[in-house]
Amino acid sequence: MNPDILVVEDDTALCDLLTWNLSAEGYGVRSTGDGEEALLMVREQAPDAIILDWLIEQVPGIEVCRRLRKDKETARIPILMLTARGEEEDRIRGLKTGADDYVTKPFSPRELMARVEALLRRSRPSLTGDNLNFADIELDPASHRVRRGGESLHLGPTEFKLLRYFMERPNRVLSRQQILDGVWGMDSDIDERTVDVHIRRLRKAINRPGERDPIRTVRAAGYAMDVS
Amino acid sequence: MNPDILVVEDDTALCDLLTWNLSAEGYGVRSTGDGEEALLMVREQAPDAIILDWLIEQVPGIEVCRRLRKDKETARIPILMLTARGEEEDRIRGLKTGADDYVTKPFSPRELMARVEALLRRSRPSLTGDNLNFADIELDPASHRVRRGGESLHLGPTEFKLLRYFMERPNRVLSRQQILDGVWGMDSDIDERTVDVHIRRLRKAINRPGERDPIRTVRAAGYAMDVS
DNA sequence: CCGGAATGTCACAGAACTGTCACAAATCAC
C-alpha cells in the first residue's frame, strides 16, 4: 500500500501545503506541530518516512531526530529535514545526527516530492516498484501482478493492496485498525470486521487447495503474514 | 555497453563534479561548456542522455533543447536540465520545450544520479533497437508499420502511438492519466474515458479472433501490456 | 467542395467489486 508519511511542522500554512501535496501524490499523511507528540505518533503508526522541521517549538528537531535514532524500533525510518536558508551548521549537524536528506526553505513542492520519493526508494525498494517475493508468492507492484508457484492469480484492487501491505511487513502482527489505516487510508470510516471479510477473500484468492495459508490469525490482535 | 552521457555545463568546477560522479557510476561521460559544440557532439556520439545547464554562454540552453528536439535523429534523447533556484518560469518553459526532467541548483549529487538513472530507465526500451517487437507483434517506428504474425495491420495515428507507448513500457500498469500525458501530451484536456475507447479500438485492430489479447485491464488502475 | 477516415464524448448495460449483516464455528475465561 501507499507509504505513510509523518509531517512535523509547526507553521500551519506550510504544514497544510505539505499535507496537500503529499496526499495528492497518494501518500498517507499525518501531521503535528509538536515534537513530543511526534515521537508518540511515530510509535503508534510507524510511518514510512518523516518530514521534520528543524525549528519546531518545545523540542528542537535535532532532539526528535536523536531520540528516534536511539530507539531500535524507529532507527531506520528515513528523515527529511527542513532547514532555513543559510543554516549550514544546522544542516551538517542534522545529517550527522541521522537525518537522511535536507531541503532548504523556501523550496518547490515538486523538489520536495522528488526527495521524498528518493528517500523511500532507498529505504524500502519494495515501496517504489521492485518485486516482492515471499516463499512461493511473487508480487510485482509495477505490473500489478501476483503469482504463486508460477501461476498467475487474479486479485481485486483491495485484495491486491492488502496482500502488498502484508508482504511489506512480514512476520508482524497487524491490528485491524493498522490495516484499515494502511490499506483504506487514515480517514476512512469503515467497520473493523470488514478487514476480516477481505482477509477471507484474499485467502480464497491466493490459496489453492492443499497449499499452506501464509496468513495467520492472531486472536484478539489481528493478522500476520509468516515467512515459513 | 554502459550508457554515454553528455554534460553541457560552463562552470568548470561543477562540470568536473558531474563528470566525476557520473564516471564513478559507470557511465561514459563527455562534456563541453559551449552550446554550439554540444550540438555537434550530440550528432557525433549520440549519447543516451544529456545533462544541460540552462544558463550556458553563447547559446541558451533552451535553444539547444529546441534544436535537438527538431531533428528527428536526436529528438528522443532524454534531457535533464539544470536550473537555478527560483527560475520557476524557466523550468516550465524548459519542460514545454522538451526537457524530460530538471534539477534545481544547488543539488545533491545523489539526487542527480537518481534522476539520470530514472531517465535512462524510461528511455531504454526505445533505445534497444529501432523496431520494437513483442511476442508476435512487431512495430517499426520509422516506417510506421505494425505486423502481427507476419500479417500487416492497419492502425490509425492514435492507435499507433498508443501501441508504441505500451510497447516501450512493457509489463507496467499505466494509469489513464499517464497514457494521456504520454500519447496526447501533457497539456491536453481530454476525458480519461477516451483512453478506454482508444484501447478498445486498438484491441480490435490488433487481435484477430482466437489470439491472446496482450493488453490487460487493471481495474481501478489502468492498463498494462504483458509479455509472454 | 465532397466523402471517407479518424477522433472525442456520451449513454447504457454488464461485470466486478465493496461494505455490512446474520449466523455458524472456534476459542477463551472460569
Place this chain on the structure above:
DNA sequence: GTGATTTGTGACAGTTCTGTGACATTCCGG
C-alpha cells in the same frame, strides 16, 4: 462444561468501473 468473545463464511444490495455502440465533429486527400 458453559456462557461470552472472537473469527469464519455465505449472501446480498448498492456502488463503481469497464466495454461497447452510436453520433457529431474535425481532418484531409482528391
